[in-house]
């Protein structure tokens with residue numbers, strides 16, 4: 259008697275490792291010690307647990323209470339363990355039945371009056387509790403999110419008292435219910451006028467999962483185009499959507515459970531810090547690149563971004579994972595995002611515009627473009643110009659543009675071919691796979707070699723051209739890559755066609 263064990267879950271990256279809360283009561287001058295939490299978190303937890311127990315009309319034991327959170331080396335943010343600690347105190351002092359606790363896991367922060375407050379990472383906790391074969395009890399505001407796990411049983415409670423009533427068997431807790439998913443209805447491509455070239459590039463990007471750079475003057479519609487990409491990507495599978503939802507769940511910014519099947523679209527401002535972009539913090543949280551997992555990351559004004567922040571993108575752009583090191587601890591977050599970047603063609607934004615209003619010197623334009631590192635540019639398969647629309651194109655009426663749904667049908671057909679052929683999207687093909695699946699006729703091979711020579715492209719860029727050509731062929735339903743597919747693909751390496759040519 260005097261010892262209780264309660265199961266709980268910590269938050270570490272997108273995982274929810276098991277934590278055992280051991281509560282031991284002994285004689286002596288009444289006090290409460292919590293072992294295994296940082297000092298400040300311990301103080302606050304003590305106050306909340308004591309107050310919640312008293313408010314729920316239970317007795318706070320006048321004994322020596324020792325609480326141990328094991329294992330000791332796990333990352334532990336304070337609040338989520340309030341509920342298991344309070345239950346441990348009540349069970350160890352015989353106020354609720356000990357044996358009732360074993361098949362449950364609990365997370366939840368307590369308010370001073372015993373109400374249960376939202377915690378981060380309820381979805382990963384639910385996924386892992388299900389694997390352990392235990393029922394998870396979460397605060398009511400976390401219910402919809404935790405219910406996305408589906409496999410296990412998740413119950414919700416509003417107060418400590420409700421949990422205790424369920425444990426003594428007087429009133430059952432309600433099951434968590436996932437809201438009906440709303441049909442994804444992001445902004446639609448039919449609202450984009452003109453820009454046939456950019457729409458085509460967007461469709462290719464979607465079909466092959468290629469990164470895309472849009473170059474054009476202010477107001478030409480770069481943001482408008484980028485925000486339409488999620489809507490034409492193949493529908494996310496449940497496994498993919500669940501991965502993205504788990505990241506949102508631990509982000510501390512909340513997750514809208516009704517929109518979990520939508521592909522994420524993140525558009526951070528260029529003043530965002532490296533930590534905001536890639537993730538970090540004392541108990542690391544995911545950054546924008548992870549919040550865009552299986553979706554789209556839009557970086558506007560690319561040359562304005564802190565170069566160091568952009569450099570960090572290189573690794574996740576290749577591997578789909580970002581590793582955050584913090585003191586002795588390492589933490590990984592998935593970050594398989596599709597990048598859409600945008601920039602003006604020159605510092606004033608009007609280079610190449612027929613109005614001739616650009617007065618930037620060639621040198622200034624060079625400096626501006628040099629702010630984007632070659633290795634980053636190398637990783638962007640499609641680079642296109644988006645011109646300002648002539649006023650005639652903006653007149654009302656005319657032929658309505660194609661809708662996102664129509665374009666998505668073609669994208670899904672092209673992606674299906676890729677999955678059958680290589681088990682992945684074309685943009686993810688390795689070098690050897692590219693050589694194997696993107697073969698050219700002898701004539702086209704020479705054509706490609708001439709282009710590589712003339713544009714002074716790296717081997718990496720050459721492989722990217724081949725993969726884009728493969729996607730163009732897939733969109734055409736063509737078994738082989740023909741000359742037209744290849745020349746179109748070469749045309750999408752806009753920034754590499756020799757210095758200064760863009761402005762000409």
Ligand SMILES: [Zn+2]
Pocket residue numbers: 604605606607608609616617618
């Ligand atoms: Zn200019």
